[in-house]
Amino acid sequence: xxxxxxxxxxxxxxxxxxxxxxxxxxxxxxxxxxxxxxxxxxxxxxxxxxxxxxxxxxxxxxxxxxxxxxxxxxxxxxxxxxxxxxxxxxxxxxxxxxx
Amino acid sequence: xxxxxxxxxxxxxxxxxxxxxxxxxxxxxxxxxxxxxxxxxxxxxxxxxxxxxxxxxxxxxxxxxxxxxxxxxxxxxxxxxxxxxxxxxxxxxxxxxxxxxxxxxxxxxxxxxxxxxxxxxxxxxxxxxxxxxxxxxxxxxxxxxxxxxxxxxxxxxxxxxxxxxxxxxxxxxxxxxxxxxxxxxxxxxxxxxxxxxxxxxxxxxxxxxxxxxxxxxxxxxxxxxxxxxxxxxxxxxxxxxxxxxxxxxxxxxxxxxxxxxxxxxxxxxxxxxxxxxxxxxxxxxxxxxxxxxxxxxxxxxxxxxxxxxxxxxxxxxxxxxxxxxxxxxxxxxxxxxxxxxxxxxxxxxxxxxxxxxxxxxxxxxxxxxxxxxxxxxx
Numbered sequence: 001x002x003x004x005x006x007x008x009x010x011x012x013x014x015x016x017x018x019x020x021x022x023x024x025x026x027x028x029x030x031x032x033x034x035x036x037x038x039x040x041x042x043x044x045x046x047x048x049x050x051x052x053x054x055x056x057x058x059x060x061x062x063x064x065x066x067x068x069x070x071x072x073x074x075x076x077x078x079x080x081x082x083x084x085x086x087x088x089x090x091x092x093x094x095x096x097x098x099x
Numbered sequence: 100x101x102x103x104x105x106x107x108x109x110x111x112x113x114x115x116x117x118x119x120x121x122x123x124x125x126x127x128x129x130x131x132x133x134x135x136x137x138x139x140x141x142x143x144x145x146x147x148x149x150x151x152x153x154x155x156x157x158x159x160x161x162x163x164x165x166x167x168x169x170x171x172x173x174x175x176x177x178x179x180x181x182x183x184x185x186x187x188x189x190x191x192x193x194x195x196x197x198x199x200x201x202x203x204x205x206x207x208x209x210x211x212x213x214x215x216x217x218x219x220x221x222x223x224x225x226x227x228x229x230x231x232x233x234x235x236x237x238x239x240x241x242x243x244x245x246x247x248x249x250x251x252x253x254x255x256x257x258x259x260x261x262x263x264x265x266x267x268x269x270x271x272x273x274x275x276x277x278x279x280x281x282x283x284x285x286x287x288x289x290x291x292x293x294x295x296x297x298x299x300x301x302x303x304x305x306x307x308x309x310x311x312x313x314x315x316x317x318x319x320x321x322x323x324x325x326x327x328x329x330x331x332x333x334x335x336x337x338x339x340x341x342x343x344x345x346x347x348x349x350x351x352x353x354x355x356x357x358x359x360x361x362x363x364x365x366x367x368x369x370x371x372x373x374x375x376x377x378x379x380x381x382x383x384x385x386x387x388x389x390x391x392x393x394x395x396x397x398x399x400x401x402x403x404x405x406x407x408x409x410x411x412x413x414x415x416x417x418x419x420x421x422x423x424x425x426x427x428x429x430x431x432x433x434x435x436x437x438x439x440x441x442x443x444x445x446x447x448x449x450x451x452x453x454x455x456x457x458x459x460x461x462x463x464x465x466x467x468x469x470x471x472x473x474x475x476x477x
Contacts, residue, residue: 016187017187018156018159018161018187018188019159020110020111020112020114020159020161021111021159022108022110022111023111027159028159030159030161030187032161032184032187032188032189032215033211033214033215035189
């Protein structure tokens with residue numbers, strides 16, 4: 001299970017997954033290899049964009065807290081973990097191997 | 100303007116694009132929606148198409164349908180497929196099947212070409228060369244060969260039968276050939292449309308209303324016989340389904356059905372566009388005369404969101420059939436969606452009208468209609 005507190009593991013979006021941003025309310029992620037589609041809200045969109053480069057969950061959580069000032073930290077952690085778990089499970093985000 | 104009928108937010112960019120990769124074709128089919136455009140315009144180059152695919156990928160386009168002309172006639176076809184794949188899209192192919200051979204199938208095995216392929220549609224118009232070649236000259240054996248190669252190799256494939264005056268009596272034989280002899284899971288149907296090359300034949304190829312009724316009955320019977328393995332998004336089988344809907348609605352005393360009573364037939368303008376082989380952007384290949392711009396010079400996102408012709412086509416859904424002639428007096432207007440705007444444009448020179456080919460009142464003979472005089476829209 002993915003850890004998000006003090007998690008040094010690095011993750012990266014699957015480069016084959018496409019993004020359709022409809023507006024500030026969210027968008028749609030599309031994996032053309034599997035024909036899977038995921039609808040994401042504005043927070044999910046923000047998280048996705050954080051992982052378009054190699055990133056760590058704790059850094060992403062910090063970025064969320066900076067951009068969504070009213071979000072409680074524990075809620076952010078939990079939501080991020082849930083989002084990441086789902087994305088990893090479906091192959092939309094992957095773990096980056098350490099050198 | 101009539102009452103508001105449909106609310107909904109437009110997606111930011113098209114999800115799908117129909118792409119005519121080339122105007123060249125090794126056949127000269129009698130009803131091809133591409134007529135003189137095929138030779139009067141110049142194909143985009145390999146690099147131009149690859150740039151187009153990069154643009155489409157950045158816009159989040161998810162699916163492209165590769166057609167033509169005959170897409171396999173392009174020597175760089177698989178290089179272009181790789182461009183689609185590299186830009187995160189899936190694709191389908193519309194082909195006459197005649198250029199498909201073992202080498203073609205082997206090419207699909209490279210990279211993600213086959214993984215990203217949704218389907219290959221092959222056109223078959225008859226159960227024998229005599230029938231098929233009448234509308235698709237000198238192509239039956241090669242098309243059938245391509246079809247069988249794809250099927251034997253397990254490709255996701257479909258067959259489209261375009262019903263016309265040359266083959267409508269052959270439908271039962273066609274169904275037996277495709278569904279029993281070759282063993283396809285199904286095939287789709289449409290009919291020759293009043294656009295493109297059909298103009299040259301001045302009604303020698305399109306079904307007349309009596310023939311269309313004949314085909315409706317035949318397809319309904321065959322579809323029952325073959326347990327629903329014949330499909331259609333337009334044409335006589337759809338007319339037959341619509342007739343059943345009307346009869347049921349009348350039996351239930353319904354005067355209006357949800358989503359009907361307005362010109363709502365076409366949802367394409369809410370999710371896709373088409374690009375011709377010279378880069379011209381059009382709403383769809385059926386309406387290739389409505390020039391929205393060119394992919395080489397114009398911003399497709401801007402066109403999608405702001406072009407007045409697209410806006411007008413989308414507003415079509417708000418037009419009540421009760422406000423247009425001759426639908427306002429029609430007893431069936433509450434059950435009707437007005438039909439394809441392409442047909443309306445070609446036959447009436449106005450897409451904000453009904454398509455006579457889809458008109459139930461004309462179909463039943465309650466309204467007489469000139470025998471589909473086909474002229475080019477102004």
